[in-house]
Amino acid sequence: VAASGNRLGNPDPWTMEKIHALFPRLSERGANMGGTLSGGEQQMLAIGRALMTNPRLLILDEATEGLAPLIRDEIWNCLSLLKAKGQSVLVIDKNVENLTRIADRHYIIERGRAVWSGTSDELIAAPELQHRYLGI
Template sequence: MAKETSADAMPLLEVDSIETCYGLSQVLFGLSLSIQKGEMVALMGRNGMGKTTTVRSIMGLTAPRAGNVRFDGREVRGLPAFRIAQLGIGLVPEGRQIFPNLTVRENLVAASANRLSSDDPWTLEKIHALFPRLAERGNNMGNQLSGGEQQMLAIGRALMTNPRLLILDEATEGLAPLIREEIWNCLSMLKARGQSVLVIDKNVENLARIADRHYIIERGRSVWNGTSEQLVAEPDLQHRYLGI
């Protein structure tokens, strides 16, 4: 799949000046970002700055009180979360949230769908090829897996929906180095396939290697966005906003 490069191309996802609150506590203050079809975009910032709230706002889990969320040109702010997912957004949530009382295989097939009507959709066999450990653990219950295996399962489950946009919240947080490397290899492969991705992680080196663009948020606001080349060229920026 070729990536859209025209300046006039409609974004696949456009988040425009959203404000999101939990009760009386406001977390996002006019935050904006966009993702083109076939683009991998990273969302970065220190803990507590609003990254997960941004994901929840996109997915309809915590509806913004102002602003717009458009997916493929359609306004989705205000839609229930299951409808937004059905439009073609696959989520790998923070904490994985796999189904503990289903087997690995059941976790994968329960959400399977061909959202893109693709001639080459993700199938159980392709997920097993991507993560062979899931094939080995196919009859194990979700709560019998290690943290790394659960993350593989969460990614596989999201891919089985054949999403138009894949969102990964804390893609490699708390994982062993070898598992992290496997996840980064998976993301590189997805990028090569032209999968649109929004990824949240703290590993700037790997994000700069595979992401097309980056947004940094600070206290619920987007304070910088640019390419990987621009991010690498500004170490002071990384220190100021990412603590690196």
Template sequence: MPDATLLEVDGIETCYGLSQVLFGLSLSIAAGEMVSLMGRNGMGKTTTIRSIMGLTRARAGTIRFAGAEMRELPSYRIAKLGIGLVPEGRQIFPNLTVRENLVAASANRLDAADPWTLDKIHALFPRLAERGGNMGNQLSGGEQQMLAIGRALMTNPKLLILDEATEGLAPLIRQEIWDCLSMLKGRGQSILVIDKNVEHLTRICDRHFVIERGRTVWSGTSTELTADPDLQHRYLGI
């Protein structure tokens, strides 16, 4: 069962220039918990992730990770605290090989007892072992997503964040990604995931946060979300 709060986002406000996107958004993730962030396109999901990671700094509110305030920290220090990001669009290094992508940022700064290694990533995604000498831009979209997940795991994060986990992937690859996330959850990995597949999210996530126009409008369990089709229709367009 989840225990202590790992990530706490409270009342953040984030702007791009004069355009405000987040209006007092809040969410939380406990250690060992898998949580989704849901909402229609353009409602602020990616901006929330960018605010957490320090890529677009929130101008107000608090963002605490493992008890430490980090809203003012630069992105590289946030990553070193133990947050691994699988960004929207994958953003792997196109001019590095698969192996180089995986080892470039590998670290065990937090002294994980059973750290991720190249061999473990290859066991998780055998295709990456087969494609180890290929350049990043020679991979299919599904292989690039596997590589992005593997690269994040090689930092041995306390929290793994995935922005659009299965967007644009073939059905078989999508299922492979969901199976991977289920396995990671079983290992006790804390996960924050954005995706549009409500069925899969409610099957494997512990809790969900729904946002609308930069505000948290609902939070609850998978059972509660599944039991409320009106809520899904109103905020998720289902």
């Protein structure tokens, strides 16, 4: 994981120790090159590297796509922890169950336009909307 970039003067910046606490698997594989890590470990590494810049907003696009179910769960749990710590996260994904568990607001974008926005409860209550736009 790259050196810290605390340009914003975060009073509690991300450190290697904090990244390893968030993703213990990375600590275990610390001596390995990134290319030798599994897909899930590479995704954890990418998130860890992004966090080391101490961003105001972390953007994740389909962060769990193609990963094993246990690894997906681990990443979603990590996102819940980040939210609890006050980290702003923009997640682009189709997994309504996990999104509604952690998101404050949802937006459905079609052809570059927001066609719907609402809360988790509103999204859960609209299965026809999920089916139409998310293929669920």
